[in-house]
Amino acid sequence: MNTKIKNESGVVLIICLAVLLMLSLIGIASITTSNNDMQIADNEMKATGAFYAAESGLEQAASAIITSYENEGVPPSPLPADTTSEFNYTYGYSVTDDGPAQNAQLNSGAYKGLYGLVKSFTINSVGIDNSNIAGVELEMQIQDALIPIFQFAVFYEYDLEIAPGPDMTLGGRVHTNGDMYLQAGSNLYIDSYLTAAGNIYHGTKPGSGSGTATRDVWIMDDNGVYQTMKNADGTFLDSRDDDWVNESLARWGGRVEDGNHGITPLYMPVVVDGPATDLIDRADGNPDSYENVAGLKFIDGQAYYNTGGDTWVDVTT
Template identity: 30%
Template sequence: MSDRRMSNAITRPRRGMALEVVLLMLVMFSVIVLAGLSAVTTISRTSNADYHGARATYAAEGGADDVMSQLDAAMQDGIISGEDLANIQSPVVSGYRMTQATRTTGVPVSRTITSGPFSGLYSLNQPIDIEVTARDTSGNRATAVLSVNAQTIPLFQFGVFYEGDLEIHPGATMNFAGWVHTNGNLYLSSDDVRFQSNLTTPDSVFWQRKDSNNRLYGVHINNAAGTAVALRFDSRSLSDPLFKTRSQQDFDGRLMSRAHGVKPLKLPLPSNTPAVTLVEPRVAGDNSMVQDVKMAWKADWHITLDASVFTAYTAADSNTMKANFCTFLTQERSAGLALPSAAMCARIFKPRLDAFYEGREDNRVGSTLAIIRPDLIDIHLDTLRLWSDSAPAARAPRIIYINVINDNVADTRRDFVAVRLRQGAQLPRSRVAADTGGLTIATARPVYVLGNFNTIVWRPAAIIADAITFLSQPPNPNMDARTSWPSATRCTGSSAGWCDVNQQAADMNTARSTNVNAAILAGHSATPNDFMRVGGSQPYGGGLENFPRFLENWSGATHHYTGSLVSMFTSRYALGLWGSGVGGQYYSPPTRQWSFDVNFRFPERLPPGTPSVGTVLQTAFRPLY
């Protein structure tokens, strides 16, 4: 064989082997490409699944927030009921089928609030779980669980509670111990006012008066260490985040506004039902929710006064009028409780026609001087106590409600019908010896409190009315003793202390220092417009310092008050604005020693029928996988 043939024989196999290698490489490359494509597809599918899963999670979380807002709206009436939970609507999110299950977990428990703006108060707590599931059309699904706490808070554990704007501008020094809350704006300006506890509003804090362009530099708020720190900022000067930071820096967060997530606290009433409903008379059509709030339905002693008694007799305060007064009263008691006899009724309840000059109310007749004198139903609490204490199990009252009918609305000067509480230094015992007991007196009319109230043996007490005026301690040296009181308090002479006969013209009776221990819930006189919004000075409603009203010259006298100051509405019968009586000089202010009654920090020591308000607080959030 020649060398060429040998060479060709050797070369041909090598060429075939190269082809095989190329083919093998092509196959391997194809496998790599396919694997890469598969990986890309897998990654794409995984990313797509993660994307859609994340969207479903966000939808579930958003749905939980929607249900939370529905609960929050339901709680605006102060309570969460089974009906509220049944009426929760499943949230709507485009592209998802949403389902929700909202349910209570356990029974309501009374305990101290430990988180949120109202931390430190106590409430009836109802834990609730909100479970929301979101599913899209591709089968992606996510579930979120939101845990919330529905808190029902008794009103009288606040030192001050206002439904509308709250103005605090005392001229005289004022120190106040107790939580201050308003559902409106908070206006603070004074030469010397000091707050020893928290101040909260779901709206704004203004370091200025509402009625004029005036700011004073004596507002102080205690920090957590009890050190008084001057207020030097408000909701106008700082944005919400900066307001929150500055409040923490200056007061340890004890001044809280919308910046802190504070929410309004509302009575448990149907939507668009005004808070003044709480004091209104019974109406046959009142539903169960309204009945649970109205003091007239809560009362175990319901009294209806026919005001025509004040025009039925020509001789004012005649013995005949007094003897027949109880025939103008319709009295009802619940659960078989006893009513006083006719003779005892005449000793407990007495009429007082044109009782005294009411300087604050003179503004209702303009510039014409007219003597405004209220017609009163005087309730002699010492006589009531002696009658009740002789058989407390059958007689002791807890809530007394006084309704007034047939007053002459065309002649409000003559028929300014009101209630006066007198000789109330010691209140009736409870029906059960082991019970703290207590007494709440309520009416839609103005109330006057004469002399010391609830000062001998402390009991939970409340006065709920259209307006509340404190009349000073009469001049009798032992006035707390029943036998020392003169008839109708018509004491004579120039001694200091309240006397009806000395308050019969446009001058001021000289007051004596007086002590009152009771929660009060009443209407107030509001400054009609906000200076900052409308410009120009506005008539001042009187603010917190004049919420309990006065009619005397209190210069040199001290008004000691311990309780809870609550206003849920503006007055509808006692319409006189602060400082608007004849010449604006119908009283001079006392030294105000006012403080919160720390007894009200315990549920068992609250006055009978204490109203409650509510809010909802988120406590936890978790996704379910």
């Protein structure tokens, strides 16, 4: 019996072509997916760059406002606004005045507990990449406060040493931009916040020549109760303690803080030019006098009320 062998080479060719077509489609799909992934990554990179460009605008505007308050005590005029293009990105920002300043108590930060004249500004910033693929708009509110220095019982720029002999009570806030040294020959009472940009120590400042006193230093806590710096073993709780931050927070409820807690130097606006006593001197030829912003003043037993501008009316009765 003879068996005929069929020629199936054409079938094999068709199968090979089909497989080749499938592989080509898979390759094309892979290339397309890869291109899409690259495009997505590129878009994400441009969006990130636009975000940082917009953020840069916020920071520049905020810095201009803060610098103006620190140097002049007033906001910049005109308010900051600019458009800048660099590194393939463009950002523009503007500042809006949110209205008149308000007298308010500050509830957080190094100035907490103080009253200040608080003014708010809204900063808007837009960042885009120069190919217009991505754009980001950011908004930030910034507040600046003018804080009268007279809220402090003691405000000192350098290292401060308080070492009374007889009993002494400080009825207001005490701050130094340096280290603080506390001791008492009898008892020292502090009724308000005690802050230092450096450290707070019990004892005398090295090299000051003062003797060492070991009586109590009492500081009022957040509940209005005096708490001593002295520990049960006769030592004193201060910055030299290994757990000073937590121990001081537990004892005084946040009313005794130094650089270890994050307190930084306080820059209080005092006078534009001349001695600090200009603040309490008469207003004649003295732009720093508080008389310029007073609504009521007493001179030689007479009371005068400001009705606007430089007009004063005698309201003595």
